[in-house]
Structure formats: C-alpha cells, structure tokens
Amino acid sequence: MTDHRWRELAAAYALGALDPEERVRFEAHLVDCATCRAEVQGFREVGGLLAYAAPAAAPPRTVRERILRAARPVRPIGARRGLILPWLAAAASVVFALLAGNAYRHERAAREQASRALAAAQDSVAGRDSLLATLLSPDAGTAGLAATGQPPSARLFWIPSRHRVVMAVYRLPPAPAGRTYQLWAIAQGKPVSLGIFNTAPDGSLRAVMNAPPDLAFQVAAVTEEPAGGSPQPTQQPFLIGKLAGGD
C-alpha cells in the first residue's frame, strides 16, 4: 500500500470505524509512520469536538457527588472525614440496634421510623463504611443461605466480637403487605431472632443486625412472619445456611 493509501485510513481509524483486519494492519503501519500518527491525532481531536454534536443535556447533581465519592480512598470510620460522617456512622449503629429491638415489640410507628432511618443509613457513605469495617473484622464468619431450587439467596457475615450480623440478600421479592421476613440464628437447636427485614423492590437488601451478646450459632435461617416478627418461627424457613469460618 502506498503512503497515500495508508493516510486515507486515518480518519476512519480515529473514529474506530475501520474493520478489524484493516485496523490491525493500520496499527502496524502507525508504529513506523509519524505522518499517519499525526493524521490520526488530528482526526481524534475532531472526534473530541463531535461530542458537541450530541444534543445538550445536563447531568443531575448527584453525578458529581458520585464521581468524587468514588475517587476518595476508603478510610476507616472517623478518619479524616470531617465531623458529619462519624456522626452519621454513630447514628447508623443506633438505628440498627433500634430495629433489632423492635423485632420484639409491635410498635408500628417506631418500626416505620426505624426502617426509614435504616434505609437512609444504608444509602449513606457512613453506612457503607460501617458495613465494611464490620466485614473486615478478623473473626468474621460467613454463611451462604440458599433456598432449595429457588432463586432468592442471602449471604450472612457473622462477627462474634461485635455481636453483629451483616446480611446481603439477593432476588427476594419484598414481603407481602402485613408480612415481614425474619432472620434466625439456630443456637443449640433453638431459634433466636436476629431481627426482621424486608427487601427493596428489586429484591435486594444489605442490613446490619445486632445479635444478643454471647450468642453462638452455626445455622441461620429466614422465615416469613406476620408484620412485626414473631418470638418464635411460625413457618418453615425458606432460606437456611450453615456458618463457615469465624471464631
């Protein structure tokens, strides 16, 4: 191919429009040809400006925050984050405690308040950090809860030193009206409630639950219960799993 013929490929190459074989041959040529490299560079600038041919649209404000948040290195809670985030992290712990405590009481208003606060906490960076800090505990054990032949599943992280359970649920449709899900630890054959929960419309959930001190268990299970939860399971568990690792 003559030099002239090569140069004719530069424009299409800069737009990524060459067919694969042609592209490979042209790239091999580019290694040795400064003229074509300069040509490609020129057309790449044209490509940069072509972005302005797209209809003008304004991204929502949240995009900027997400970009900056993603750029920030992950740090332990309270380290160099300013005042508000540690405060939020503290609030998140309180919220989780409230939620677990309410599993035994049936105060609708308090429960709603708690679940709203829990949702807010989960959305906050602090909530994320709290999850992370918990998961990074050296004594964390984990259990995968799977339903037999069913799509929903859950992964449980149990951190005895913090009396805390972190749960991630996947593909579990929200409980019907008037019903809730309840997580149980099976200790010496006896179910102990770890708290009630519900999933988001997309079937997912991440939650932190506080466990009673000195709880030791190897099996965890999830049942569907009347709203507010039950002192003891009223149904067969539909998710059940055995703990691996941990202390």
Added chain:
Amino acid sequence: MASQNDRPAIPDGELVVRMVGRDERALGDLYDRHGAPVYSLALAIVGERADAEEVVVDSFGQAWRTAEQFDPARGSVTAWLATITRTRALDLVRARGRRARALTRAAVGNSEGLAAPIAAAGEAPDRGVERQEARRLVERSLAELSEAQRRVIELAYFAGLTQTEIAAELQEPLGTVKTRMRAGLEKLRGSLVPLLSRGES
C-alpha cells in the same frame, strides 16, 4: 476551555496533572468543565438517562485512575475524555445487547441527523460561553456536510459501527461509505480549525 468563573482558569492539562497527584478538587473542576458535554455524549449513545449517568461516573473514574497516562503531546483533554466516554458508552450498549440510540434514530431516517434534539425536556443548555460557541460551530460544520456524509460519520461516532456495518445498514457499497466518511471528516477538520488550533489552554 476558559470559564466564566472569577478565578483564573487552570488549563485542562494542568487539572489532569493535579489529578495524578490525587487532587480531588482538580477532578471536581474537570467535571464542572466537561461533565455536561460528556453526559450529553453518553446520553446520545445509550439513550437512557440512568445508563448515561453510569457512563459518566465510570468515565470520570477511569480518567481519575489513568490520569498519569494522559499525554498532552498526543491530544487535548477534550478528545481524551470523549474517547473514554464513547468507548464506555458503546461497551454498555453492546453489553445490554441493544442498538445504540443513534442507530435507532438513523434507522427511523431522521433527516436532521443527531444534531436534532432528543426529546430534551428539562435539560439545561450549556452555560459556558465558549462551550456554546463550540457547539454552534460544530453544528454549523456538520450542517455544511452532505446528508450522506453526515449520516456515515454519525453512525460511526454515535453508534460505533465499522464502515462495513454502516454499508450494510445503509445498503450502500463499502467504497462509497469509505469515501463519504473520509471526505466528511476532512471537511469537518477544515471547518473546525478555529477550535482545533485553540488547543488546551
């Protein structure tokens, strides 16, 4: 791009250098300058707002992580960001098994091409004066192309099609598509000289 800010504008290239030094504020400044055109580009390719937001977050994330790979001798920050954004947007469209928004529009045979607004309810116009100028010049330059030239360039740029795919899409001979694309881009390069020579600062 110069800004309407009261503080003197830091050149784009300098912002990227600061990003290499993990300066988060530089990343924020870069976003303030380029976020809207990058989002517009992503939206034109993927068609869905939520997907476009994803692409923008990912693209600036990539710019942040790979800032040290940016070489001002090899092109402008605008072109660098556009390349990253186009790649990620087209990848997302392919991953979803969808046709790019641009392709759907072309198939409908919209004679005004992509520069015609995609139902733009509630979208804010660009604020920067220079950006508006750039947009005007790009639109005018595209309008000077023949309809056929513009079509092939848009299919390559916004729909990520190769020349062979464009030929199939338009049912035109491959040679014709190649000629149109090259002639169109050369003409664009000529009419965009005022923006191209302005460079980075």
